[in-house]
Amino acid sequence: MSFLAPASLGSFADAYPLSPTMLRHSLMGQPLLSVEALAKAALELPPEYVERRIGNAAKGGEFKMDGSDDANVANVIRSIDTSGNWVMLRFVEQLPAYRELLDRLMDQIGPAIAPSTGPGLTVRGFIFISAPGTLTPFHFDCEYNMLFQIAGDKHFATYHPGPPWLPFDRHEAYYGAGGNMLPWNDAYEAEADVHHLQPGDALFVPYASPHWVKAGAEPSISLSITWQSQWSEAVGNAMHVNPLLRRWGLPTGNMPTWPKAPKWRSLSCRVARKARLL
Structure with missing residues (x-):
């Protein structure tokens, strides 16, 4: 079964690896991406790979961890519509069923990326469960990313991976165990390339492209598959x-x-x- 529409894979291959690109997918009914399955996955992952943050950050603000001791993260996910939280399940490839799903996705993505950057290396999986209106502040990730919108909608704003949005010293510091959050300037608002993602949409995000993400009026579930290249x-x-x-x-x-x-x-x-x- 093909999860990605062949026509959108063609346009992605033409734009890769430098340009953000929208694609279409059919993962919405995937059982592993239901709220209940994700609540269970959060308990199966080692605790250090489950992040829970407060979903009221500003674009240049701190994305604060929620360290509440009395809240089981599985219950937070089940009540994501009212919890006011953002939950990330990191490195879900540690769980065999999710590893198989990522492998199937990479089998479909691979032929589109190989002619430009070679095979995908260090493939990782991340799942984001966001309360309505959650803002993920301005930041960057040093990997290629394809994000699949499963439930709810979100606005995903991307920027060129260079100054002024990504200063060289910030990029360099990341590899010395620095953070990936970036300083915000209100002038950046008008310079964003904003992609409105609804269920069935996917977005390719180039390596180190700064971005911010805002969930819509309903709880959001997104799956990211990331990879590296030799470059x-x-x-x-x-x-x-x-x-x-x-x-x-x-x-x-x-x-x-x-x-x-x-x-x-x-x-x-x-x-x-x-x-x-x-």
């Missing part, structure tokens, strides 16, 4: 080794743009890791 892994290595090279008085260069890869810096990073310098 994105090389960029990550280069950004990680940059501070070390700088301390040694060596050049670090600018942020590489696809398809140009920072080969010598990536190699330097691998050598530094083996020498336990990173």
